[in-house]
Amino acid sequence: xxxxxxxxxxxxxxxxxxxxxxxxxxxxxxxxxxxxxxxxxxxxxxxxxxxxxxxxxxxxxxxxxxxxxxxxxxxxxxxxxxxxxxxxxxxxxxxxxxxxxxxxxxxxxxxxxxxxxxxxxxxxxxxxxxxxxxxxxxxxxxxxxxxxxxxxxxxxxxxxxxxxxxxxxxxxxxxxxxxxxxxxxxxxxxxxxxxxxxxxxxxxxxxxxxxxxxxxxxxxxxxxxxxxxxxxxxxx
Amino acid sequence: xxxxxxxxxxxxxxxxxxxxxxxxxxxxxxxxxxxxxxxxxxxxxxxxxxxxxxxxxxxxxxxxxxxxxxxxxxxxxxxxxxxxxxxxxxxxxxxxxxxxxxxxxxxxxxxxxxxxxxxxxxxxxxxxxxxxxxxxxxxxxxxxxxxxxxxxxxxxxxxxxxxxxxxxxxxxxxxxxxxxxxxxxxxxxxxxxxxxxxxxxxxxxxxxxxxxxxxxxxxxxxxxxxxxxxxxxxxxxxxxxxxxxxxxxxxxxxxxxxxxxxxxxxxx
Numbered sequence: 001x002x003x004x005x006x007x008x009x010x011x012x013x014x015x016x017x018x019x020x021x022x023x024x025x026x027x028x029x030x031x032x033x034x035x036x037x038x039x040x041x042x043x044x045x046x047x048x049x050x051x052x053x054x055x056x057x058x059x060x061x062x063x064x065x066x067x068x069x070x071x072x073x074x075x076x077x078x079x080x081x082x083x084x085x086x087x088x089x090x091x092x093x094x095x096x097x098x099x100x101x102x103x104x105x106x107x108x109x110x111x112x113x114x115x116x117x118x119x120x121x122x123x124x125x126x127x128x129x130x131x132x133x134x135x136x137x138x139x140x141x142x143x144x145x146x147x148x149x150x151x152x153x154x155x156x157x158x159x160x161x162x163x164x165x166x167x168x169x170x171x172x173x174x175x176x177x178x179x180x181x182x183x184x185x186x187x188x189x190x191x192x193x194x195x196x197x198x199x200x201x202x203x204x205x206x207x208x209x210x211x212x213x214x215x216x217x218x219x220x221x222x223x224x225x226x227x228x229x230x231x232x233x234x235x236x
Numbered sequence: 237x238x239x240x241x242x243x244x245x246x247x248x249x250x251x252x253x254x255x256x257x258x259x260x261x262x263x264x265x266x267x268x269x270x271x272x273x274x275x276x277x278x279x280x281x282x283x284x285x286x287x288x289x290x291x292x293x294x295x296x297x298x299x300x301x302x303x304x305x306x307x308x309x310x311x312x313x314x315x316x317x318x319x320x321x322x323x324x325x326x327x328x329x330x331x332x333x334x335x336x337x338x339x340x341x342x343x344x345x346x347x348x349x350x351x352x353x354x355x356x357x358x359x360x361x362x363x364x365x366x367x368x369x370x371x372x373x374x375x376x377x378x379x380x381x382x383x384x385x386x387x388x389x390x391x392x393x394x395x396x397x398x399x400x401x402x403x404x405x406x407x408x409x410x411x412x413x414x415x416x417x418x419x420x421x422x423x424x425x426x427x428x429x430x431x432x433x434x435x436x437x438x439x440x441x442x443x444x445x446x447x448x449x450x451x452x453x454x455x456x457x458x459x460x461x462x463x464x465x466x467x468x469x470x471x472x473x474x475x476x477x478x479x480x481x482x483x484x485x486x487x488x489x490x491x492x493x494x495x496x497x498x499x500x501x502x503x504x
Contacts, residue, residue, distance in 0.1 A: 003477040006454055008445045011485040052273070052487050110397075111444040 013112040014053035014212055015072055016045075016204075017101070019094045021121035021168075022063040026085035030122060030168050033194040035082055037201035044205045045075045051212040053113045058101065062094045062121070063087035072107055091125035091176065092148035099151045102158045113211070115161045117152075118204060119180050122168035143179035153182055164207070166191060166200045167235065174235050187225065187234035199228050247275050248479060252471045255289045259428045261500045262289045262369075263467045264296060265474045266493035271441060273487035280309035282362075283439050283491040284316045292329040294369040295320070296493045300382060300439040302361040302408055303488075311353065311360025315409060318348045319366055329371045333422045342377060342418045349409050361410040365396075365437045367495065374435075377420035381406040383443035387455035388430040394421070395451070397443065406440070433497040434459050441488030442478065462496050 020034060038059070045055050057078045059070035064087030070078060098117055101107045108115060124136075128146065132138060143149055153159050165177040165188045177188040189200045203225055225234070247270040254263035270281035282301030288294060299315045301308025322345060333341075353360045363380025376384050378396055386394040396419065407417040427433065434455035438446075446454070462470055478492050 001457070003457070003473070004482045006446055006450050006457070007482040008447055009482050009484060011483065012444065052485055054485065 008111070011052075011054035013056045013072075013109070014051075014208070015056045015058065015102075015108055015112055015115040016075075016208055017058045017060065017072075017098045017115060017117045019060045019062060019091075019098060019117070019119045020083060021089055021091070021123065022061045022083045022085045022087075023089040023123060023126075024063075024086050025089075025123050025171070026168070028085075029194050030197070031083060031085040033197040034120060035080075037198050038080055038083075040198075041201045041205045042075060042078050042080060045208060046078075048209050048212055051209075053212050055208060055212055058098075060094050060097060062089055062091055066090055066093040066097050068097065068101075072101070088126040089121065089123050090127040091119070091121060092127040092146065095119075095148040095152050095180070099148075099155050099158045102161065103155055108157070116164065116204075116208060116211075117158075117161050118164045118166075119177065120166045120168065120200075121177065122172050124171075124173040125176060138173075138175060140175045140179045140182075143176050144182065146179070149179050149182075152180070162207075164204060165189070166197065168197065178235065185236075187236045189225075189229060190233050190235050192233075196229070196233055203228050247281075248475070249281075250471060250475055251285075251287060252467055253287070253289050254467045255294075256500055260431055260433075260497045262294060262495065262497045263462075263470075264289050264493060264495040265467065265471045266296070266491070267471075267475045267478050268491040269478055269481075269489065271487045271489040274489060281489050282309045282312055283441070283489040284309070284312040285437075285491050285493055286316050286320050287493055287495065288320075289495065291324065292371075293323055293327055294495070295323050296367045296435065296437050296495050298365045298382065298437045298439060298491050298493055300363045300380070300441070300489070300491070302363070302406070305359050305361040305410075307353075307356075307359045308362050311349075311357075311409070312362040312364075314352050314360070315345075315349050315362050315364050318352070319345055319364070322348075323368060327368070327370075331370065332372055332424060333370075333375060335422075338375065338377070338420045338422055339415075342420055343415055346409060346414050346418070350414075357410045361408045363406055363408050363439075365439075367435050367437060369495075372426075373422055373424040375420065375422045377418060379411070379414060379418045380408045381440040381443070383436065383438040383440075383446070383451075385434075385436040385451070385455060387434045387459075388425075388432075390432065390456045390459065392452045392455060394423070397451075427497060428499075431497060431499050432459050435493075435495040437493045437495075439489065439491040441486075441490035442481075442492050444488075445481070445483040445486065458494055459496060459498075462498075 055075040058072040250267040264287040299312035301312035368375040384396040
């Protein structure tokens, strides 16, 4: 045995968790565009030169159930299945799932760089409480009191994660998405046209790429978005 | 015999020395390597260390300047030098420190460091790890990431990894309420009854990549290496390990110090 036996040879992970709404309302061009954009993003992230961390991808499908369809894996090894839209929108369950995974050091080790969590949705969550349901429409403040988001924003590790969100269409719940991000100066991106979905993934790709090659991949205060999106696509 | 080596023009600097007293022999080996990204961009190594086994009070101090702080190479050096001065000027080798005295010591250190950068201390931000060996005990202290490990008679008796979130997220000297985030412990020791003793201090550029399941075996492994080699040969072994770090795409600065105490005549 030599001293190198004490050292982990794999690069430090830079985990990216993607929560995709694949409920029935996503059927058609929206789902197709998300599927295409996800593949393009995976391809781009697999070919970054000089990456400091090892980008890892996890894909969580939000439909009838919350399903981890791609456990956290090195981006180069990820082959995403085509998402098929059907069922309901248990966003709360998907947030609980991602918190559980991030808090688990056997999934995200301490040596990992701070994860990114991305939420994409075109509707309202179907797993809110009856009390919340009766008070609809809910604002950001009310959503911040929702148990899954409270866990996200208070759990030891998940509260430190970088969060990005895309609302698709006018029916997306932008107050929920704002509560999910809950960070000044980081907007929810609003995609009224499907092409904006592609631009959102481009933004995610640029952000993750920049972090992966930066001196400190945990710095993510300055995410460039002004050049990619028109003002009316930014919901603050 | 005194060994000294410092090569600042290279991408690393190293230091080693050994000493013998009535109770034990003691040696240290230390190296700090500028990370590949800092090398590529012609930037500074933000880590800094000092060790001394010749002094009555022996010590090893390691600081890791924060990557996000522009002048942290200055802040880490200043932290180490301030602490070194405080050890040499304010501490008594025969003393057994109380908790109050330790807190006061750390408080003075934090205040001195803050006073060194009155306007922009966040730009100089750094972590700090230290080990101070008195006649009757050991004081270890730390703020922020990095590893302190102590083994006695080949059994790990203290380990500080200090990380419960993610790589490169840490408390530091410029943190809000820095003193509250300082961890220190004084342990009385009758050294001659506990030999061999191994102390390891490392910045997170090293400690984050050590296999958690094997970390407890590292002091015993290194001591076995040490038994079979001179302090000079040991410096080559450790230097080569840290310089040619095994982790893929690694680009952090890396600093590793080992301080070994053993019965005279035990080295082969």
